Amino acid sequence: xTIAAPAKPARRAPRSRSSAETRIVRSIGEAIADRRLPPxxxxxxxxxxxxxGVSRERVRKVLLLLAQRRVVTLIPNRGAFVAKPTAxxxxxxxxxxRVIERSIMERLEGMPRPLPAEMLARLRDHETLEDAxxxxxxxxxxxxxxxxxxxxxxxxxxxxxxAGILADLIDRSGLAIAAFERQSSHTCSAExxxxxxxxxxxxxxGEAAALMIAHLDAVERQLDLxxxxxxxxxxxxxxxxxxx
Amino acid sequence: xTIAAPAKPARRAPRSRSSAETRIVRSIGEAIADRRLPPxxxxxxxxxxxxxGVSRERVRKVLLLLAQRRVVTLIPNRGAFVAKPTAxxxxxxxxxxRVIERSIMERLEGMPRPLPAEMLARLRDHETLEDAxxxxxxxxxxxxxxxxxxxxxxxxxxxxxxAGILADLIDRSGLAIAAFERQSSHTCSAExxxxxxxxxxxxxxGEAAALMIAHLDAVERQLDLxxxxxxxxxxxxxxxxxxx
DNA sequence: CTCTCCCACATTGTGCACAATCTGGCTGGT
DNA sequence: ACCAGCCAGATTGTGCACAATGTGGGAGAG
Numbered sequence: 001x002t003i004a005a006p007a008k009p010a011r012r013a014p015r016s017r018s019s020a021e022t023r024i025v026r027s028i029g030e031a032i033a034d035r036r037l038p039p040x041x042x043x044x045x046x047x048x049x050x051x052x053g054v055s056r057e058r059v060r061k062v063l064l065l066l067a068q069r070r071v072v073t074l075i076p077n078r079g080a081f082v083a084k085p086t087a088x089x090x091x092x093x094x095x096x097x098r099v100i101e102r103s104i105m106e107r108l109e110g111m112p113r114p115l116p117a118e119m120l121a122r123l124r125d126h127e128t129l130e131d132a133x134x135x136x137x138x139x140x141x142x143x144x145x146x147x148x149x150x151x152x153x154x155x156x157x158x159x160x161x162x163a164g165i166l167a168d169l170i171d172r173s174g175l176a177i178a179a180f181e182r183q184s185s186h187t188c189s190a191e192x193x194x195x196x197x198x199x200x201x202x203x204x205x206g207e208a209a210a211l212m213i214a215h216l217d218a219v220e221r222q223l224d225l226x227x228x229x230x231x232x233x234x235x236x237x238x239x240x241x242x243x244x
Numbered sequence: 245x246t247i248a249a250p251a252k253p254a255r256r257a258p259r260s261r262s263s264a265e266t267r268i269v270r271s272i273g274e275a276i277a278d279r280r281l282p283p284x285x286x287x288x289x290x291x292x293x294x295x296x297g298v299s300r301e302r303v304r305k306v307l308l309l310l311a312q313r314r315v316v317t318l319i320p321n322r323g324a325f326v327a328k329p330t331a332x333x334x335x336x337x338x339x340x341x342r343v344i345e346r347s348i349m350e351r352l353e354g355m356p357r358p359l360p361a362e363m364l365a366r367l368r369d370h371e372t373l374e375d376a377x378x379x380x381x382x383x384x385x386x387x388x389x390x391x392x393x394x395x396x397x398x399x400x401x402x403x404x405x406x407a408g409i410l411a412d413l414i415d416r417s418g419l420a421i422a423a424f425e426r427q428s429s430h431t432c433s434a435e436x437x438x439x440x441x442x443x444x445x446x447x448x449x450g451e452a453a454a455l456m457i458a459h460l461d462a463v464e465r466q467l468d469l470x471x472x473x474x475x476x477x478x479x480x481x482x483x484x485x486x487x488x
Numbered sequence: 489c490t491c492t493c494c495c496a497c498a499t500t501g502t503g504c505a506c507a508a509t510c511t512g513g514c515t516g517g518t
Numbered sequence: 519a520c521c522a523g524c525c526a527g528a529t530t531g532t533g534c535a536c537a538a539t540g541t542g543g544g545a546g547a548g
């Protein structure tokens with residue numbers, strides 16, 4: 001298990017203690033998002049503590065936070081593992097995204113026209129980055145940028161609470177994709193995103209929302225959510241909290 | 245600050261360690277939900293540890309979990325406080341609920357008719373409880389039952405992920421209500437809920453979803469989200485993580 | 489040779505002691 | 519009288535030592 005070493009291994013005095021934790025959360029979160037840490041990977045407290053140059057207690061706290069966000073799974077007395085969503089959970093996450101992102105697009109479509117130039121500019125700048133990543137076949141960058149695109153739209157919609165919820169769902173859909181993607185490499189969604197921007201810039205009511213639904217459907221359809229799970233279930237883990 | 249003593253003060257051996265934590269989370273969560281712990285209340289680790297008969301470490305972990313759910317606010321070196329949403333956050337939470345609960349009602353409306361008898365029966369049983377609480381003017385029970393009603397609908401819709409998200413939003417809207425409700429006591433929503441059930445049992449497409457939107461709008465409109473905050477902001481807390 | 493039981497090791501869980509920080513009041517100076 | 523600075527008490531934060539638990543391998547019997 002390799003994790004990207006932190007940019008600065010605790011050299012400068014931390015401006016605040018909690019920012020060290022958010023840094024670690026982000027590091028691990030990104031490593032999970034771009035698949036350097038595939039679902040099921042064991043996250044040993046000691047190793048992480050050494051890698052990030054912090055005490056085990058701090059790592060423990062970070063893992064607890066990530067577990068709340070369902071990005072890692074905590075099994076009592078067994079340790080922390082990168083979460084491995086079930087097919088059902090994967091479907092639920094995509095449906096939740098459709099629900100939330102449809103409303104985000106509807107809200108953006110409901111904004112007074114023309115849309116702020118700055119908004120469109122930032123979206124198009126982002127799209128340029130996505131194109132570049134696609135050209136370079138930089139899969140990790142594509143995944144990260146794709147998530148950021150959806151989050152960017154959420155921020156423009158102006159509801160930080162919904163954006164926060166969506167951020168978690170994006171992380172989890174990344175896990176779902178990692179766990180269920182088919183062998184056949186799929187052409188990623190830069191083109192879809194371009195069309196979404198065009199629909200927003202244009203004026204056909206409902207088009208952007210419909211495109212977003214279609215986009216999320218397309219991503220979900222590229223997954224193999226029908227085959228039965230070949231990895232056998234860990235019964236002990238499942239029943240760890242049952243009465244004796 | 246008084247908190248309901250736990251039912252059994254750590255007498256029987258805990259079946260598992262984590263269930264003790266979930267018990268405390270629920271105890272505190274319920275105390276917050278039905279306003280025994282109003283927004284802004286300080287939650288001292290030591291006191292909670294004593295009350296629940298556990299070590300301070302465990303309380304600390306519980307507070308971290310509740311902070312993730314935005315039910316309590318953690319201020320470094322200052323302690324934990326029952327969260328006090330801003331007006332903006334309150335509006336965002338209600339909009340998020342409209343988004344999610346509209347889709348839940350749409351999904352329920354899309355189920356094959358007639359709806360399962362058991363589902364309607366459970367909803368009507370629940371409604372009976374709400375009526376009883378309203379008759380008895382048991383405000384705490386009304387609040388709790390109202391939240392459970394919305395959660396029940398979410399469960400019937402069959403998406404556990406969305407239901408989990410909604411559960412958090414319901415808690416937070418309870419906080420928003422506690423923080424912003426007007427002096428004038430409002431007639432609570434038992435009648436609205438009755439109409440929702442009727443719309444679901446009936447067959448007019450879109451009616452239940454529309455009623456849900458109206459219901460949530462009505463609850464939000466009963467709040468006073470326009471007056472400026474009289475409680476001065478804790479600047480130190482806000483800038484605790486800023487660079488020096 | 490295989491299967492089971494058991495033990496040693498590795499990893500996680502917990503309480504405690506001490507360090508760091510904040511609050512509120514007190515004191516001394518102007 | 520008022521204000522600044524400071525000190526004591528209270529509260530939170532952190533590392534460490536040890537306890538509890540799970541895992542894997544090896545020994546011994548069949």
